[in-house]
Amino acid sequence: QSALTQPASVSGSPGQSITISCTGTSSDVGGYNYVSWYQQHPGKAPKLMIYDVSNRPSGVSNRFSGSKSGNTASLTISGLQAEDEADYYCSSYTSSSTQVFGTGTKVTVL
């Protein structure tokens, strides 16, 4: 199972919106509405930010939103803040009943 494709880095100024893409295939992202997104700060464990394409767990800011079109999912962070600087990973359920992660995106707040 190949990793999902994400841009290596995305940057934005405070207050701006940024979008991270996550491209897979019809056997994972495109085949199921089971895409999730994780935030990981340096030296910390990942934190679930979005599940099932567009749902936010309790306690996650509504500045984070998710969507999907075909084989590509997206995470949008609006009103970018310094604390949003971190690595972000997408993940999807697959046709093999496994999970696959994306390559990861480093978000920099300028």
Add this chain to the structure above:
Amino acid sequence: EVHLLESGGDLVQPGGSLRLSCAASGFTFSSYAMSWVRQAPGKGLEWVSAISDSGGSTHYADSVKGRFTISRDNSKNTLYLQMNSLRAEDTALYYCARAVTTRPEYWGQGTLVTVSS
């Protein structure tokens, strides 16, 4: 509050074996699927394995299938990962996570496995 504490990570020679444990608290362990995810130093996340709430269903990444075995003891609120025939590329921080089917939800802080001679 969900709490997951991994242990068992160590330095092991190529071809060796190791068993990781994950002690869970703060939730009804027997009601949730569990998973293992690893992260090689400076690299991205890699899903490793998942097990259903009863332990009756297990799933593995192709990279570990046939070498790793996931199991759980619901009476002890503990998740395990038996790792055999270890390779240098298995070197990573191994996270335990409460899951929804195979999707990790809450994560522990990880235990480090180093495979080297």
